[in-house]
Amino acid sequence: MAIALEKIKQSLRTFAETEARGVSPLYEHLATKAAEDDDVAALLADARGGEARANLLLAVAHRLIQADPIHPLSRYYPSVGGFDGVDTETWPLFRSFLLERADRARELIATRYTQTNEVRRAALVYPAVAAAAKEAGGKIGLLEVGCSAGLLLGLDRFAYRYQCDGGEQLVAGPAKAAVGLHCALDLAPGGVLPKLPKKVAVAARTGLDRAPVDLSDEDELAWLEACVWADQVDRIRLLRTAAAEQRKHAPNLLAGDAVTDLATAAATVPAELPLVVLTSHALAYLGDRRADFVTELTRLAGERPVWWVSQEFYRAGLELVLPGREDLASGPSGAGAASGSGSTPSDPLQAVLGLTTWSEGKPSARPLARTTPHGQRMTWLPA
Template sequence: MTDLDLVRRRLAAFARTEAHGVSPLYEHLAERAAQDADVAGLLTAAPERFAHPTLLLAAAHRLVQAEPFHPLSDYYPSLGGTYGADHNTWPLFRSFLLERAEKVRAIVSTRSVQTNEVRRAALVYPAVARVKGPIGLLEVGCSAGLLLGLDQYGYRYQTQQAGQLVAGPTKSALGLHCALELADGAELPKLPKSVKVAARVGLDRAPADLTDEDTYAWLEACVWADQPERLRLFGVAATAQRKARPEFVTGDAVADLAKAAALVPAELPLVVLTSNLFAYVPGADFVAALKALDRPVWWVSHDGYAGALEHVLPGRADLKPASGEPAFGVVGLVRVEKGEVSSVSALARTALHGQRLVWLP
């Protein structure tokens, strides 16, 4: 069980810093849930490290999926709804969840958010491309492993300085668009046309099997309900992944890292990829596990600075959101050799779902 006050604080912070300006529906719901002990209390059934607002919202999304004719679905664009948040949204949402309270508690006590946000491939592609391939790619916290297919996607980066930059295969089923801005003093990154991946391994406490109908529905439910384009991209990437399924390891991100890394042939440069992992895994422990590997490794990190990169690049206040500023991610590239960090670069600030990349000097 998780403390109710902690859940309410997390809901309020999520509405203010993550959903604001990105998801009007989820901002509306989380803001009101933070003030409602009965609704917020449903999330206390989750273990503390998984009791995040997105889990409650995903549980609600999953239940609305199962009852697509309920009036609440009118507010869910993912289910064809066209209503914007209004004075009826919260009362409908509240009564819907409380009438199904046991189902909600069952979901949040046994599930965790598994966000396969394939648009994040556009955020990490420039970092992965800095490692000369062919590479062995190991994604930790991979869920269904959609980022492991990053070499198969097409990319279009819109810039002010050079128009549109294109990378990836010319004939790709999945095309990703991302705004690429330059921070003061930064220059446009070099984007090779392709990245060569010779081995793909995913490590997760519960790898998601896309051939399982219930698992697939849960992954869809983890997509924010008022962002149907994300849902479409998930479906395209999932179809592509079924044709080239990575090798999955069920295990802990820290304790089983070496076991997963051993599946990448020794002759390949090992690139360990993490994306939005460190809300669930202690960053210091993960860095220690990287240092303990018996081979050189590149670590490409996309996460909040405080959870990840701060452990190897301390003192960068510019990489933390200011008070009241929306949350953002940081892409980092770290080289670990002989048990020590040999180089660290903070490459970019990002919008958390892949919409925008701000390249750093």
């Protein structure tokens, strides 16, 4: 137990220092304090294999405060109407609130996964999906692995506005879309702004997840909202808007394993359609099975045209098909684990948007952009 507890506490510290710092003052504070508190950190000991991470603990606390929004702790949670910043009372209130509900917290920790369905990531992956569709020459079938509620499967129905550093704007998507996304876009040295089509034709869409979220179930939707950081209310509002839109056009969501059930999920996309497989911050959860996932993709590519759009930390994703690019490495190699890349608050976590195709069983991978985890900004890379 002592070894397991120390690993949990280190995971909490890593989250506070490399993911929450400079992004979420509330979650940075809570994770830092939890890493110093054996009783609170030990709640994560009931998590399923690989799930003992800060995001799960904080999502559980968020879900519990959703259910008890008049508790004094709620004043620190903007998602339930709070407006106080972190102060000396925040941690004592959080600690007592969570430990008083320890049995319910352990139950949620033991039965739930972190399932952040970050709608703004659609703005990051849209240029890569559009590039794949252009290369495919027409309509595509979209398969998202690690889809949660499948909100990214509706990316062709969203409107996009990319604000470039020079004042230029790029727009794409339907003009009257219910979901409008904004993303800052700058260029790395030698980079050229991507050409974005007005629309992408998605003829079939399937999501694969170990526990797909049914948005018609209010409790499931509440859990999805709880997985969004509580002091980032714009993300929650956007999630609700996208969820309402998705219920009008429900995609095909399958429960299954990202590796062993990948071929089954792909088979639901008509064989005549070029297949675009999308992953967005999903591979870190596969641990040492990430290479098996790429092996399955390679096998699929031997049967039909396949494009893999990946928006992952380099070591969790693109390194598998494009090794040796240390310039792309930043942040954790797996969820909640440091990569040793030297990421600091002045070197914010950045994932890599990649596009991979196969020819005669060999992958050809292109890094397209550096991206922030939640879709706020991307830096386009030179070809």
